[in-house]
Amino acid sequence: xxxxxxxxxxxxxxxxxxxxxxxxxxxxxxxxxxxxxxxxxxxxxxxxxxxxxxxxxxxxxxxxxxxxxxxxxxxxxxxxxxxxxxxxxxxxxxxxxxxxxxxxxxxxxxxxxxxxxxxxxxxxxxxxxxxxxxxxxxxxxxxxxxxxxxxxxxxxxxxxxxxxxxxxxxxxxxxxxxxxxxxxxxxxxxxxxxxxxxxxxxxxxxxx
Numbered sequence: 001x002x003x004x005x006x007x008x009x010x011x012x013x014x015x016x017x018x019x020x021x022x023x024x025x026x027x028x029x030x031x032x033x034x035x036x037x038x039x040x041x042x043x044x045x046x047x048x049x050x051x052x053x054x055x056x057x058x059x060x061x062x063x064x065x066x067x068x069x070x071x072x073x074x075x076x077x078x079x080x081x082x083x084x085x086x087x088x089x090x091x092x093x094x095x096x097x098x099x100x101x102x103x104x105x106x107x108x109x110x111x112x113x114x115x116x117x118x119x120x121x122x123x124x125x126x127x128x129x130x131x132x133x134x135x136x137x138x139x140x141x142x143x144x145x146x147x148x149x150x151x152x153x154x155x156x157x158x159x160x161x162x163x164x165x166x167x168x169x170x171x172x173x174x175x176x177x178x179x180x181x182x183x184x185x186x187x188x189x190x191x192x193x194x195x196x197x198x199x200x201x202x203x204x205x206x207x208x
Contacts, residue, residue, distance in 0.1 A: 026092035
């Protein structure tokens, strides 16, 4: 996709390191001191659930400024069926270009492409204030629960979007984050040593 001043295309194998550094810069000290997301991406590329046709980057003026990936997942329905869906991320835009519309453009194109490839729904952990602008809603409205979350607990972080209208009609069930997202933190620390040093800060807005 070429539009205005950016291009959205598939990531190239020789760009892996550059994209990992982009993710690292975007997530550093956001949710925890330092971050794990660049190592998560590094590991997910070799996961059987990884969708290479949706391994996307955004380029502006010859520089990579954003990325998004998708993983295959399932809803374990209460009737015993395993309903195929996607989950998403990490997704990011380089820090200096955040809140300028690039993230939404990347997200919207990613979802359109996923629908074109025949995927029917996406469940994802995110902020409704941003992702709601691209059609996500609370997963509870679709009858989908988050694995391990007690009844009545706040599930406002757990979002869902149908890529095919009606795909989740009549569904009740539980979503579990794919195992590939859970990485060994010591291995992540070792991986991070191969990048330029950055200061880890404990900030009041962090959740870990």
